[in-house]
Amino acid sequence: MASSYEGSSSSDPPLHNTLLVCGTMARILFLPLPEAGHIHATFGLAKQLEARGHEIGYMAPPDAEPFLHSRPWPFTPMLEDVFPRGYQAEVFSRIEDPKLPPPARKQTIDEFLRRHELRITEVLFGASFESRLRDSGADLLLVDASYPLPILAASKLGIPAFQICTNFALNRDAAVPPLTSHHIPTGSIASGLQIAFAWKWLYLRTFMGVLGKMRAHVRAFYDRHPEAPPGDFHTHLQAGPHLRIPTLVTCVPEFDFRRASGGLHYLGPCVDRDRDEPALPPELASGEAPLVLCSLGSHGNRVRGHQAFFKSVIDAFARRPHLRLLMAVGKEIGTEAFGPLPENVTVVDWVPQLTALKRASLMITHGGLNSVKECISMGVPMIAYPLVFDQPGNAARIVHHGIGLRGDIRQATTEQVGAQIDEVLGNPIYRARVQALQQVFVDADDSGRGAETVEALLPAHGRAAAPLLRVQTH
Template sequence: MARIVFLPLPEAGHIHATFGLARQLASRGHELVYMAPPDGEAFLRERPWPFIPIHEEAMPRGRQAELDAQLAAPGLSLQARKDIIREVIHRHGLRITEALFGTTLEARLREAKADLLLVDATFPLPVLAAHKAGVPAFQLCTNLALNRDVAVPPLNSHHVPTGSVGSRLGIRLAWQWQYLRTFLPFEEKMRERLRAFYRLHPGAPRASFNTHLQIGPHFQVPTLVMSSPEFDFRRSAADVHYLGPCVDLDRAEPPLRLDPPQDDSPLILCSLGSHGDRLRGHEAFFQSVISAVARRPRLRLLMAVGKQLRTDAFGPLPPNVTVVDWVPQLTALKQASLMITHGGLNSVKECICLGVPMLVYPLMFDQPGNAARVVHHGLGLRGNIRETSAEQVGAQLDQLLGTPAFQARTRAMQRTFQEADAASRGAVTIEQLRQEQRLAA
């Protein structure tokens, strides 16, 4: 059995996404440890796995939450925004320097007696710190794969591949644009640092900047994706290992209290996830959803608006609408007929695992690509959050709830997901890859 260290980003979505895989590994006798900047510890409360803080100087406890709150504050001046972004870049630079040339992360990996490091693919540079410590490292994607594939568009693209000449050309151009952006000053400085690192450590895993949505390059180590290939577009290269959804359906959540209590009316769950309150103008979107449901008294709406909006910001609510700042999502999905979501992969996977079709309004990051896959596989519909109206939302709700094919396709994908997790595909795949590496050494 192995001592396996998870190193996720210190954010709810990235840490919570690992719990299903952690449970699989623990059930097979592996010992688990989590490492992250100090703010990550809060998301591990009531979990049985030890936590080791890292990057304390780069990101002191509480500072990330302060920066996020400042960016989301209404009326933020352009200069203030620039100052915050400058600080964020500076702190990323400190983390990069520590991963490449520092000794603290390397020492803590040794002290942890790690047999394997699972590095969040969004910030993969600790792969190189692990190399210095003599610890094998894999890149763990809490989203779909981030490295370039000529058959699959970048995740920040809305494009659904068709196989046509125009589609293939569009995908190639989209990736070329992503690559050209890596020559901007921040990434160019990253290249300089990597060249200096490889002069000191020529045997370290090689890097490729043919990637996106990563702070740094993609490394030539096993890339693990916490999803099933059936949900993804078909890739041309076999350089990605799918672990299955790895959704922790047994996580403890408080009970769902609806006022008035749930009846037989279809329940619509609406939430824009942990980053939803970063989008300016989202209040208008929430109002459109409320108005659409108000005109359909046969439906019920449970809406989570985050902590940047007051729950009473929408005036008197119709009797079939409940607005809260947060909902226990799994508990709510078990009662829901449909979810209106931002399209974060965690929420998409939870919807699929519980057989709930989706109406996806992507905000940022990988969400457009996730929405494209939802549409491609017939699991739901998508819209543009900046251009929506109550009429559009209402028409989409009517189409989704009135077309049984959406439910049928979601149920079919649900069975695929359930089979993967029931077989502990994630843990088995990691064990096999680790064994292959040991035999090749």
């Protein structure tokens, strides 16, 4: 018998989903990756839903809990036997240690991959995880699209679950390159071929390594549960198949590339613009000198060459005393790593980003979508130096929409960085374009579009299938 997985098409047609209208308060659980960026990106939507009377909760491996410590929503750990608290940080610390002998590094990576396979089998087939979902009392699960397997587990219990993208959509689209690509689509034949090749290469990689094992486990799941939501592996940056169910994107279509396929629900940027953050030091909070913020995000410390890049940025500002630089370098480097600093440069471990952006004229960023959305929401143009994951695709959109520039962090010199700073600050068109997009962002979030979209996916009476209202998606 052909399973939902085996019989799925390699390209997703536009989805005309049956959406459910909500009539009462619901318990909505977020299942994010235990990463700062993935968790913080949900806060704006969670606040919208809570303001409309819904009960919010989070469920994730224990390493996610510290990122929720200042939030009012309850946290339920899951998979703690496979990924105990602190394990993720310990693994990354060991792998990145240059003094770690190669055999020990290989052993660490092999153990990490072994645990990932255990996670797959536990989520798809484990009684403990199934019990955790059942006991949650959830009316709806919003599952991080980067790890969609809990959606399949929820389908066995009849719990509605949808995939939420804290980046742009991850499934293959004939008109849009993967987010890992720097390519900006032009509509030409050559551009189309480049996009097609990039997607084909990513698909072939799903037959290798841990992804190949995952395909086998997913196929076994569909053999047992052919009624589960169909999916395929024509995707990227997903540890699992792309499921052809409503896909929620925490952004607006105006910032995305124009897509050939449908089935996406753009929730708005879902930026928590009112979050409580510390104030900037007085010397940075005021003054006439334009302030430039530089930060490479929560993963910036994991990329070779970042310290040299920071030094190039500092040297560029040493030559521009009329500007002010606020740079966050992370605890791994430390604020003392650069020696005596120019008077117009402040280096810190961490920066209250929204607070700084309210004062900033420019941000030098890694291009993580959270940072990009916050810049746009504050009307701040950018210079993006993408590192990994979806950051190249985000930087391509920055350039495409004319709201900033991009560069190569491994080749950046003081002269190149300085020239880009002069171009963006000296040309008012960048700020004008980002302010026009800012209005789109703010209007989308103020309208409550995200919460209304999620409510349209809720059953009218808990999990019971009430009469349905068919809503056309786009």
